[in-house]
Amino acid sequence: KAGVTQTPRYLIKTRGQQVTLSCSPISGHRSVSWYQQTPGQGLQFLFEYFSETQRNKGNFPGRFSGRQFSNSRSEMNVSTLELGDSALYLCASSPRGPRGSHEQFFGPGTRLTVL
Amino acid sequence: QKEVEQDPGPLSVPEGAIVSLNCTYSNSAFQYFMWYRQYSRKGPELLMYTYSSGNKEDGRFTAQVDKSSKYISLFIRDSQPSDSATYLCAMSPTGTASKLTFGTGTRLQVTL
Numbered sequence: 001k002a003g004v005t006q007t008p009r010y011l012i013k014t015r016g017q018q019v020t021l022s023c024s025p026i027s028g029h030r031s032v033s034w035y036q037q038t039p040g041q042g043l044q045f046l047f048e049y050f051s052e053t054q055r056n057k058g059n060f061p062g063r064f065s066g067r068q069f070s071n072s073r074s075e076m077n078v079s080t081l082e083l084g085d086s087a088l089y090l091c092a093s094s095p096r097g098p099r100g101s102h103e104q105f106f107g108p109g110t111r112l113t114v115l
Numbered sequence: 116q117k118e119v120e121q122d123p124g125p126l127s128v129p130e131g132a133i134v135s136l137n138c139t140y141s142n143s144a145f146q147y148f149m150w151y152r153q154y155s156r157k158g159p160e161l162l163m164y165t166y167s168s169g170n171k172e173d174g175r176f177t178a179q180v181d182k183s184s185k186y187i188s189l190f191i192r193d194s195q196p197s198d199s200a201t202y203l204c205a206m207s208p209t210g211t212a213s214k215l216t217f218g219t220g221t222r223l224q225v226t227l
Contacts, residue, residue: 004158033213042219043159043203056214090158094213104213106151106158 002027004093004107012113018079021110025072025093031055032074033104034066037088046089049074078112086114118142121204121218130227134191138204138218141185145206145216148180150189153201153220162202163189194225 005024013019025032033056034046045058049068066076072093078085088111092104121138128134136150147166151159163178165171171178177190187206191198201220207213 031213033215035215035217043205043215043217045214045216048213058214092158092213103161103164104215105161108156108158 004091004105006089006091006107006110008110009108010111010113012115013081014115015081015083017081018077019081019112020075020077021089021091021112023074023076023091023093023107025074025091026095026105029093029095029105030072031094032068032072033092033094034074034076035090035092036060037090037109038086043090046076081114083114086112088112116141117219118216119204119206119218122221123219125222125224127224127226128194130194130196130225132194132225134189134194134198134223134225136189136191136202136204136221136223138187138206139185140187140206140216142206142208142216143182143185144208146209147207148178148187149205149215150176150178151203151205151217153203155200159203194223196225196227199223199225 007022031050033048035043037043048056052068063079068074088109090109092106119140150163153159168182175192179188201222203220204218205215
């Protein structure tokens with residue numbers, strides 16, 4: 001079974017631009033979560049989607065948004081990029097139903113650099 | 116103060132040593148505890164998953180949870196150079212299963 005895939009793997013943007021990252025979960029997984037990983041803060045939860053609905057949200061500004069499609073694929077968008085948004089963005093999918101799962105399977109991440 | 120504290124290391128041990136990795140936490144609502152391993156330029160990989168207090172063993176890995184002390188541990192026996200990675204603890208309360216709170220990770224180097 002194929003793992004979680006994320007595209008693109010690397011991205012360079014300039015301040016003020018916006019960016020869209022994509023995540024394809026493991027086949028059959030309906031829950032997709034997004035995390036930001038930086039050296040100083042570690043892994044921080046952004047949001048989680050289940051059946052095209054945002055189920056949980058972390059403490060990030062409104063510039064960070066996401067969505068999930070009917071095939072469970074998910075995208076996250078960051079608008080008006082800031083230098084501090086440079087990070088590894090990780091997507092994780094979970095196999096369980098509406099109550100979620102603690103067994104999350106991570107993709108390789110998208111490395112975003114903001115210049 | 117962060118909800119989950121983890122010594123960043125690096126921790127360097129010789130091959131064959133027993134490794135002890137630890138996290139402390141402050142949120143008593145945490146019920147689910149996990150350990151992830153992350154190799155350079157890769158996403159985290161789930162190693163161990165435990166609920167509430169107790170021990171769990173899987174091959175060379177043993178996870179311990181002491182909720183009374185708000186302290187979790189991961190032991191690696193007979194460590195191998197392939198165990199060299201960053202180890203992340205993660206936890207969540209009941210009811211918000213997918214919203215994990217992570218430690219910052221401990222970098223482990225197993226030398227020949």
